Amino acid sequence: MRVKEFPHHVISQGVCAAEGFLAAGVHCGLRKNKNKPDLALIYSDVLCQAAAVYTQNKVKGAPIYVTQRHLINPVAQGIIINSGNANTCNPDGEENAAKMCTSIAEELGIASENMLVASTGIIGESLPIDLIVDACPTLKTQLSRTGNANAAAAILTTDTCEKEYALSFDLEGTEVKIGGISKGSGMIHPNMATMLCFVTTDVAIEASLLQKALKDVTEGTFNMISVDGDTSTNDMVTVLASGLAGNPQITEEDSPAYQAFLQGLYLVLMHLSRKIAQDGEGASKLLECHVTGAKEKRIAKAVAKSIITSSLVKSAMFGQDPNWGRILCAIGYAEGDFAIEKVRVDLASQFGRATVCLRGTRADLKVQELTQILTADEIFILVDLGEGTAEATAWGCDLTYDYVKINADYHT
Known part of the structure; x- marks a missing residue:
């Protein structure tokens, strides 16, 4: 909804x-x-x-x-x-x-x-x-x-x-x-x-x-x-x-x-x-993943959850690293029937929006522009599966050094 x-x-x-x-x-x-x-x-x-x-x-x-x-x-x-x-x-x-x-x-x-x-x-x-x-x-x-x-x-x-x-x-x-x-x-x-x-x-x-x-x-x-x-x-x-x-x-x-x-x-x-x-342990960024173009709601939810849960994606967002391959990887192991060759991925924030993946392959990337986008406190990962009208949104945060520190010391 x-x-x-x-x-x-x-x-x-x-x-x-x-x-x-x-x-x-x-x-x-x-x-x-x-x-x-x-x-x-x-x-x-x-x-x-x-x-x-x-x-x-x-x-x-x-x-x-x-x-x-x-x-x-x-x-x-x-x-x-x-x-x-x-x-x-x-x-x-x-x-x-x-x-x-x-x-x-x-x-x-x-x-x-x-x-x-x-x-x-x-x-x-x-x-x-x-x-x-x-x-x-x-x-x-x-x-x-x-x-x-x-x-x-x-x-x-x-x-x-x-x-x-x-x-x-x-x-x-x-x-x-x-x-x-x-x-x-x-x-x-x-x-x-x-x-x-x-x-x-x-x-x-x-x-x-x-x-x-x-x-x-x-x-x-x-x-x-x-x-x-x-x-x-x-x-x-x-x-x-x-x-x-x-x-x-x-x-x-x-x-x-x-x-x-x-x-x-x-x-x-x-x-x-x-x-x-946004208040995840040690977090410095809120991540919002919005998936559109799915054939079914369950597929859109699965893809959004997969991306937002990926430790590699979360680490890349913390490092302000526009490693879109990690996002595509997380999409690829999500449950559901959809074609990777139809997938488009954009990264966006208050500093702009850029397409990083088009039809399942590398888009014309401008690394400096992408790095600037990822400096924001809120990052939007926008995925279009290109196959339908169903959509879903998931929220998460980046994975930082402080997360490990907090949980290593939690009991004591």
Whole structure:
């Protein structure tokens, strides 16, 4: 899905932008730096319709299993999230994840099964649950309509910046809002997001359609980003819909209201996806690969993912090396039936655009011009397969010396 023209306004407040939502972020002691919050809460004044998608890694964090159980009935009123510890591969993991829900639910005066839970951080270390339990009263008192920034900061690990985005748009005469926060810098690779993302909206929508919208939009956003090829264990995207905007509830998939909601959700998740790719561990450049001219959507997606995941392509972009042969190589091993002799590849940035490959062979290259294009912070790799009308976009980043340094020292 690519939204060509969708009337909307970018607004502030992230997960607090939509009606009925509060957020908070506090330091509970999981992280050594006392100036960094490490425990977040997103809370709704009312019970919400809820949806989620999860990592496809066979190894899953304990919070995912607890959240999945709580969403058998697809409603929720809050989400508690900690950073600094993934609560994964621990014998008491699910017990502690459930205790996180129970502890904050008691403070909020709601049922524990209406709380969702997520964790991010190092794998295989026991979660100091007492630190979280002790912090729950403070977490509740810090809830506010301006708590989104602290919540966005509290979920970060190796990220260098908070990731927020929100918008408003007209839905058949009613102003509605969608906002989100996310985290992700390393262990980012297609196949369910490899990150955490929490989205709130005041749109009134049936739970089954909310789940469908989230799944469909995730396929074209978070599942189209790659930093390092590692699919993480704790990845989850959740959406809470309060319905407080007052629009007639969306109940039909083929309705204009559902299509408008789908476009709004896509824009929010697309911008959060780009922020994650741009903030890849050690990254200096955002890479966007747009593939057109494919016979089928799946082929366009496969080619875009193949290019954006290639370590050789990513290294060349870091070195500002116009080595288009690496791009063509990545196209060539992508799954799908297409003819290389029809392929065109352009490289572009704010400094211009140049064709590097035409009909599967070398174009008339001007190395100095190409090198200048690759000095930009955002590089566009544009591929035309020349065989159809299907298209897809993927996002990634360059591969730098700092990526190795960050991950060599991560445990210590």
